[in-house]
Amino acid sequence: MNKIEIFDPAMCCSTGVCGPSVDPELTRVASAVYSLEKKGLNIKRYQLTSNPEKFAENGEITRILNEKGPDALPVVLVNDVLVKVGSYPTDEEFSEWSGVRVEDLNEKPKARLSIDLRQL
Structure with missing residues (x-):
């Protein structure tokens, strides 16, 4: 199974x-x-703001940031190999790297809220 990492700005x-x-x-x-x-x-x-240690720990990400600055983000690694710099993966790329069909990439979170207005 592939490991996909996205380093966001x-x-x-x-x-x-x-x-x-x-x-x-x-x-x-x-x-x-x-x-x-x-x-x-x-x-x-x-x-970058909430997980700076992940950026610092990864030599490839550190190199990109040193060479190109934060405008190079997002950066995507698959199995620790650089596959994309400066833009997010397309659904087709997510599908290729994960083996999941494109049609199955748009699952929405299902959360039900129960509000009792009498309590307000």
Whole structure:
């Protein structure tokens, strides 16, 4: 099974899917990552502001940041091999690296909320 690691630029939250204007690309990536995690795949996202140690520990990421700066992010490694710099994986690339069909990459989180308005 492949190990996929995404090194994100600094964002306001762990997925970047927050705030008044949400980038549809970040929504697509968050959905694909969620779907792959639910299927048991080894996929991780690290953010520069919340996981700086992961950037510092990885020689390839450190090299890219030293050469190109933070504008080179996002960076993607598959099995510790650099596969993408400066943009997020397409759904086709996620599918190729994970063996999961493109159609199965858009699973939405299912959460049910139970609110008792009488308590408010």
